[in-house]
Amino acid sequence: MAGLFTFFRRNYTASNPPSVPKSSDPIRFGILGAANIGPDALFIPARTHPEVVIQAVAARDEAKAKVYADKHGIPVILDSYEALIADPSIDVVYIALPNGLHFKWALAALENGKHVLLEKPSVSNAEEAELLFHSPLLNKPGAPLLLEAVHYNFHPTWQYFMSQISQADMVYASHTVLVPTGIIKPTDIRYNYALAGGAIMDIGSYGISALRAIFGAEPESCIECNMKPTVPPASELCDAEYTAKLQFPNGAIGEIQGTYNTSWPKFRLPNIEVLHRGVEVHDDSLGPNQVKIRTRKVVFYGHMFATIYNRIDTEDTYEVRNKDDQRPIKKWTEKNYKSVHSFRDIDVEQPGEFYWKSYRYQLEEFVNRIRGRSGNGIWVSGDQSIAQMKAIDMVYEKSGFGVRPSHERPVS
CATH class of the missing domain: 3.30.360.10 (Dihydrodipicolinate Reductase; domain 2)
Structure with missing residues (x-):
């Protein structure tokens, strides 16, 4: 019975984690597309990260974007993808669009100096991958980060x-x-x-x-x-x-x-x-x-x-x-x-809770990289x-x- 109770407690808390106070200088995320994966992949993990705020969403269908924003407590709705990636208040663009749109909008976000968290698979084919991950935009001083969200890896x-x-x-x-x-x-x-x-x-x-x-x-x-x-x-x-x-x-x-x-x-x-x-x-x-x-x-x-x-x-x-x-x-x-379920289970001193999903561990390392912290070193390179x-x-x-x-x- 104890094992069954732990199972239900873990999975309930994973979807309903405690919210934490936000820092005075958080990293503000904007979301391209009102995707179903958004809550699991970013919104729920963000609740437990003091440095992450979900700031804005943009979708092709403005009515859909409004419903999505209301449901998930996103304060800003922008009327186009272009408006979101150009918004100076946005630090990171999370792209959960259909695969075929990943290349165009990831590149556009990088051109606007935004960090990019890009759902997997990163793009449509290897030609696009070469162009995107070898883009000169990623090599200039102060270049933004680009991460393919291979979440299980974290x-x-x-x-x-x-x-x-x-x-x-x-x-x-x-x-x-x-x-x-x-x-x-x-x-x-x-x-x-x-x-x-x-x-x-x-x-x-x-x-x-x-x-x-x-x-x-x-x-x-x-x-x-x-x-x-x-x-x-x-x-x-x-x-x-x-x-x-x-x-x-x-x-x-x-x-x-x-x-x-x-x-x-x-x-x-x-x-x-x-x-x-x-x-x-x-x-x-x-x-x-x-x-x-x-x-x-x-x-x-x-x-x-x-x-x-x-x-x-x-x-x-x-x-x-x-x-x-x-x-x-x-x-x-x-x-x-x-x-x-946590690094403590394998005797490693790294942040984590028994209810953290792989997306939350991924978010931890993504923020660490943005902040210039070493973290645990787990990453997915270009x-x-x-x-x-x-x-x-x-x-x-x-x-x-x-x-x-x-x-x-x-x-x-």
């Missing part, structure tokens, strides 16, 4: 998970996310091909990003890819279901699987599974003609939604062998299970964001569905 659960794997010994990793039918409608913006839609651009981007981090390398090729489109009126080039196999250096294989159309009985929280090759481990208790081999498997349940629920299972299989003929002498398995889009393009090219188009061509 949660201490991910840091613990990464501590359980050995990149040098990885042979296989998989990422699976199954969304029940009906949650994503065929009319959803995720299915708008012209705006860089598709399941790989949404849930699949988590899998590709995770594999790249797990192997600590970029995929050399996409060996296999199968995609299924959604039903009309969505574009036939927008995938609703995918499986893909990626080749990484040294023969390692990474697989991703995802769908928007699984049945409710088959629904599971997103998970990652990694397998290591057998490695020799030292053991003073062994005889002179014996060797001990460990093969590790790590499973991460709840990737992407670690606050709701997470568990990392580390399973080590040991085998004592005869050195001469490698004949097995003894074999056994040791298992360890751990859930992580080069990482470029590499991510190259990997996404690789998968789409293999699928036959094609790389997502630029909505408005970049100006060179």
Whole structure:
């Protein structure tokens, strides 16, 4: 019962956290688009950050923007995206627009000297990523910050998970996310091909990003890819279901699987599974003609939604062998299970509460960078964001569905 009470308490508080007094010189955020992700990704995390104020919102539909602002307590409604990014009272522009609009408005915000928190995936394709993240605007003195919001990367659960794997010994990793039918409608913006839609651009981007981090390398090729489109009126080039196999250096294989159309009985929280090759481990208790081999498997349940629920299972299989003929002498398995909700859970002295979502941890580091503080050092670099889009393009090219188009061509 105690575990169930903790589960409900954590998830209730995550969505209803205590508000804190704001500093006299807060960082003021403006929001482009009245997106559904806004509350989870920024508004709720901002309540518990003394240096963050949600100042303004701009949307194409002014009536929608007003309803959105009233609902979320945003004091200023601006009548255009241009007005928001030009507003001198705004320090940061949060962009949660459809994927195809990310490049144009991120670049425009940077040109106006605004820091940018950019929803993932950062842009529509690798060409846009190169232009955006290598923009001279990011290299001049006093340049604004640009961060792709790969939020899971900032949660201490991910840091613990990464501590359980050995990149040098990885042979296989998989990422699976199954969304029940009906949650994503065929009319959803995720299915708008012209705006860089598709399941790989949404849930699949988590899998590709995770594999790249797990192997600590970029995929050399996409060996296999199968995609299924959604039903009309969505574009036939927008995938609703995918499986893909990626080749990484040294023969390692990474697989991703995802769908928007699984049945409710088959629904599971997103998970990652990694397998290591057998490695020799030292053991003073062994005889002179014996060797001990460990093969590790790590499973991460709840990737992407670690606050709701997470568990990392580390399973080590040991085998004592005869050195001469490698004949097995003894074999056994040791298992360890751990859930992580704050850095304190992994004995790291960094800010965090048991109810903080990954978005709140991300906001902490984003503000630290703006303020010039060292923070915990976790970040997503521009080069990482470029590499991510190259990997996404690789998968789409293999699928036959094609790389997502630029909505408005970049100006060179």
